[in-house]
Structures are given as C-alpha cells and as structure tokens.
Amino acid sequence: MRIIVDANVPTAEACFGSLGEVVSVPGREIDVHTLRDADALVIRSITRLDASLIEAALQAGSRLRFVGTCTIGTDHVDQAALAHHGIAFVSAPGCNAEAVVDYVLGSLSTLAERQGWRLAERRVGIVGVGNVGGRLLGRLQALDIECLACDPPRAAAERSDGFHDLDTLIADCDVLCLHTPLVHEGPHATHHLLDARRLAELAPETVLLNAGRGDCVDGAALRQRLAGRGDLTAVLDVWEEEPAIDAALRDLAEIATPHIAGYSLDGKLRGTHHIYRALARHVGLPARLTLADLAPAPALPALTLDDGLATEEALRLCMRAVYDVRRDHDSLWRETRRQGLAKGFDACRTRYPLRREFSTLEVTLRPGAEELGPVLEGAGFRLSLA
Numbered sequence: 001m002r003i004i005v006d007a008n009v010p011t012a013e014a015c016f017g018s019l020g021e022v023v024s025v026p027g028r029e030i031d032v033h034t035l036r037d038a039d040a041l042v043i044r045s046i047t048r049l050d051a052s053l054i055e056a057a058l059q060a061g062s063r064l065r066f067v068g069t070c071t072i073g074t075d076h077v078d079q080a081a082l083a084h085h086g087i088a089f090v091s092a093p094g095c096n097a098e099a100v101v102d103y104v105l106g107s108l109s110t111l112a113e114r115q116g117w118r119l120a121e122r123r124v125g126i127v128g129v130g131n132v133g134g135r136l137l138g139r140l141q142a143l144d145i146e147c148l149a150c151d152p153p154r155a156a157a158e159r160s161d162g163f164h165d166l167d168t169l170i171a172d173c174d175v176l177c178l179h180t181p182l183v184h185e186g187p188h189a190t191h192h193l194l195d196a197r198r199l200a201e202l203a204p205e206t207v208l209l210n211a212g213r214g215d216c217v218d219g220a221a222l223r224q225r226l227a228g229r230g231d232l233t234a235v236l237d238v239w240e241e242e243p244a245i246d247a248a249l250r251d252l253a254e255i256a257t258p259h260i261a262g263y264s265l266d267g268k269l270r271g272t273h274h275i276y277r278a279l280a281r282h283v284g285l286p287a288r289l290t291l292a293d294l295a296p297a298p299a300l301p302a303l304t305l306d307d308g309l310a311t312e313e314a315l316r317l318c319m320r321a322v323y324d325v326r327r328d329h330d331s332l333w334r335e336t337r338r339q340g341l342a343k344g345f346d347a348c349r350t351r352y353p354l355r356r357e358f359s360t361l362e363v364t365l366r367p368g369a370e371e372l373g374p375v376l377e378g379a380g381f382r383l384s385l386a
C-alpha cells in the first residue's frame, strides 16, 4: 500500500510505515500526479482536496481508498465527492483543542499585561462552543472569568437556554473569541460571520480573537475598522487567503500569528495517531503504537513557585515557561518581511519550534504559595505541594 503523507505530519514514518510504503510530500504540492499512485492519503489543512482533484486522480488511475486529515477542521476536503467515489474519510476531532485554548489564554494574558487590565475583570464571549470553545469555557470558568456562549446549532439541538445570540455577545462582552468551523451555506453559515455591520457594532476597547478560520471574519472590513477608528484589539491566528495574508491587517493586529494556535506537539501527535489507528482499522492491520510511544518527555516537566507572586503574575510566568505567544507573533513579522507573505507564513509553520501543552508542566507550590493553586489548576497546569 502506498501512503502519501504531508511532510508536516510528525512521526509519519513510525506510524504509517508499519501499514505500507510512506511517501512524504509537502502539503501544498499534493496534486494529481502525487495521487495517481496513492492507495491512502494523509493530509493536514493546507491540502485542498476538491472534487476536481479527486476526479482527476481517479481518472489518472489512482487507487485512492482512504483519506485522513490529522486536523480538526475539514473545510479543505470535499467529503461529498469522496463519499460519491466510495473513498473513506476520517478527521481528528478535538486533537489540538487544548493547544488552541493555551494560545487563547496566553494571548489574553499578554494583552492584559500590555494594556493594564486584569483577566478576571473581563467578560468573554465564546462563539462556537465545540471541542475548542467548550474547553475554553471550562478553563475560563475555572479561572472565575465570566463567559457568554454562542452556538446556535447546539442551542437548537440541545434546546438549551444556556446560549446567547451573537448580537448579545457583541453588545455585552469585552472579549470575543471565535472558534467556529468554516461553513459556506445553510442556516448557520459562518463565512463572514463577523461582517462589516457586526464589526462596526463592536464597542471600543473590545478584543477580537479569531482562532477558527480566517474566512469567518471579513478581513477587509476588519482592516478598515482597525485603521479608521483604531479602538479595537485584534488577535488573529487565521486569515483569509492563507498563506498570502493581508500585510496591512498583519500590521494592525496586536497579536498576529501564522495559523499555529493548535500547533503543540501533543496536538499534532494526537491527530497523527488518530489517523494511524483509523487507517490500520481500514486495512485490517494492528495499530501497535500508542500515543505514549510517540510523545517525548517535556523539556520542562516541572517548576516550583515560592510565596510572593501576584496571581496573574504567577499565571503568566507558568504559561510563558511552556508557551510564549509573542514568539509566534515575532516570527510571523520577521519571516513575512524577510521572505514575502506566503513564503514567510509557510516557513513559520513548517519550521515550527517544539511546543508542549500547559498540562505537561507540573507546578509545585512552596508553603505560602498554596493560594495560587486553584488558578493554576484552572488554567490547565498539574499541581503539587512542596
């Protein structure tokens, strides 16, 4: 069996090598020629697998029977076209959700420090309360931060009154976090969910964070609002037209990163392992590797805190010890200037430094520092007492 795997999938050979011959190809270069000799395809979100590519590959003699994406998002794959041709499709729901939540907490904590406010004073609106948004809600509530949730599909399916509509979040929240999938059609379409009208309605000083998909926000309208009134703070991880992003919007965003919110090693390995198990099942072979076999021990497994740190200071210190979002902002800035927008954006992603999740760090509290426990645990760290 010939398995084409995106070159940005870690541990590909270790996992898929036991199931067949692995051919590594950069995700943006996977085309009809690559697929002609493929039995299985393992991708990430940058490979656009549309109906015309699938049909061209099959007409060229491809034996493709399985497609797996090691990602949460699936908008890059025409699932109906795959089903039409009897090709199995599997994605990895939730695989990097914890990493996205780490990114959001790290970004908010950085803004709070720069702009002189406290996280606990802000009301956060979460749009899209699935694997990512649901975990974010849980961690923010554990930090005693007031949250409003907006998820019309869930509200309808669960007949719950725990959800609010988007306009309520826009009117009542200081921070708006977008974690919606990209959906083009239907009653809950998300393309330009934040359009010019809604962007104009955001109150001055609002923080708008998008870690869902770039097309969920009208980028040109956001650019105009930021350039014109200059009274919003934007945190953007995802962009329209990736990798050729809007340079002016990059410059106006307070935190601008190259679609890496979910790029923890842990998240990538969960995605790879999920697809490895699915492909093994598909071909009737055993999947002997466990997730624990793939993940190395963290470089920073533990740290100890003494008495004397203010709560938000301690939180920021622990977060940055594991993951500092400012590094990704700086690298997007540097590489897109040095190499041009598209090349620089992709370079940041393909050469992404090893990043672990907050839960890989054990924080030991010395006597006198015990009161930091609930907040650190709420943020996702493991705790022990000295």
Ligand SMILES: NC(=O)c1ccc[n+]([C@@H]2O[C@H](COP(=O)([O-])OP(=O)(O)OC[C@H]3O[C@@H](n4cnc5c(N)ncnc54)[C@H](O)[C@@H]3O)[C@@H](O)[C@H]2O)c1
Pocket: 072, 073, 074, 093, 094, 096, 097, 100, 127, 128, 129, 130, 131, 132, 133, 134, 150, 151, 152, 153, 154, 179, 180, 181, 182, 183, 188, 189, 190, 193, 211, 212, 213, 237, 238, 259, 260, 261, 262, 263
């Ligand atoms: N930036 C990154 O690195 C990164 C990483 C992972 C996922 N993502 C993106 O985030 C999206 C969400 O991830 P997830 O794991 O939470 O997915 P999920 O499918 O578990 O949850 C998505 C939620 O959004 C809700 N939703 C759908 N349409 C909506 C609308 N119009 N308004 C409000 N809510 C709506 C759904 O009901 C669902 O509960 C993914 O589809 C992916 O595109 C980005």
Ligand SMILES: O=C(O)[C@H](O)[C@H](O)COP(=O)(O)O
Pocket: 008, 044, 045, 046, 070, 071, 072, 073, 074, 096, 259, 262, 263
């Ligand atoms: O949907 C996802 O899981 C994320 O957006 C994913 O982390 C994006 O990374 P990529 O697939 O582009 O490498």
